[in-house]
Amino acid sequence: MRLQLPPKVTRIIHTLQANGYEAYAVGGCVRDMILGRAPDDWDITTSAHPQQVKRIFLRTVDTGLAHGTVTVLLGEDSYEVTTYRIDGEYEDHRHPSHVEFSAELAEDLRRRDFTINAMAYNREQGLVDLFGGMEDLQKRRICCVGDARERFQEDALRILRAVRFSAQLGFSIESGTEEALRELAGSLACVSAERIQVELVKLLLSGHPEYVLRLFDMGIAPVALPEMAESALEAETLEKAAARLKKTPPQKALRLSVLLYPIGEKKAGQALRRLRFDNHTIDTARRLVRWHDYPLPEDPVAIRQAAAQMGEDLFPLVLQVQETYRDVSAVRGLWGEILQKGQCISLKSMCVSGNDLITLGMKPGRAIGECLGELFQDVLENPEHNTRQYLLECAKRKLEQ
DSSP: OOOOOOHHHHHHHHHHHHTTOOEEEETHHHHHHHHTOOOSOOEEEESSOHHHHHHHOSSEEEEEGGGTEEEEEETTEEEEEEEOEEEOOBSSSSSBSOEEEOSOHHHHHHTSSBGGGSEEEETTTEEEESSOHHHHHHTTEEOBSSOHHHHHHHOTHHHHHHHHHHHHHTOEEOHHHHHHHHHHGGGGGGSOHHHHHHHHHHHHTSSOGGGGHHHHHTTOHHHHOHHHHTTTOOHHHHHHHHHHHHHSOSOHHHHHHHHHGGGHHHHHHHHHHHTTOOHHHHHHHHHHHHHTTOOOOSOHHHHHHHHHHHOTTTHHHHHHHHTTTSOOHHHHHHHHHHHHTTOOOSGGGSSOOHHHHHHHTOOSSHHHHHHHHHHHHHHHHOGGGOSHHHHHHHHHHHHHO
């Protein structure tokens, strides 16, 4: 099999070979090349030790010398080069207690998670596939390298990665791998919330976000999404959420809100905070859950009022969510007209401010807020009233009263 490596990857491999070492592209980049997908990054494995790699290349970064990894810099690009290694005992279901460098490619491939990620390639030797990765790609299945229970006991995160890869690639999970996964699902409790978050987001943003149902079917949800598991949601409710996920644009906050909608805003917020999402994602997803099924009438006044209530940033996202279960084309058309005409839908786009009211003689305090609120309501109902002259005249009348 002939695969096309990028010129800089080829350069690194050939440079290592010219200095007497073995070197291959390895892991996910090889899998993606075979599948005709563009790799996200390129990993290189070699028989050279880290210090030897550092001597060969002019610009390097000590990414993880203890684990054999050096980042080689070529121009503006960076490539991780890792020494063949054998992992020591996994004492925390996540990290090996130590690693040993090896001179054998086979030893390095043997420690990897799934067969489709345990292939290596260079132009001279071609594809090195010692554990049936090509067969599993052809059969479209996720299968552990060697004994599945050992692989999952070594690193519990692999349990969630198996489901994530199945969603990204549209693959099934091999029966023995699935059996071990179900048996050891509880060991995910040893994995940090941050790592679970990363895998969950990759799953949700994949081409098959509906595969999130497998987390419930395989016993992973009580650890990864306890807020949902403890809510005892009916199968029909979960299936509806999964179907909507498939129709939702692949944006993080959107798909998180569709997934978490069945448990409500409060529990959704708790789940997102536990998983250590950033504040912007938490706030956006939580607000989307709140407005998920808000009835949007086909009326421009009501739409302006709804947009003002939700927030100008959120309203178009609510439309995208609601498009997964009902026709909102008329609402979308009216929203487009509102934007095109530049109609006011927030206090900041109103032609007068609190400072203008103070200039008129109104005292700072509650009265200003009430006056602005009344003026804003007028503008929402009558967008043509959003002129400085009209609003100041209204404010003067209120002040005189």
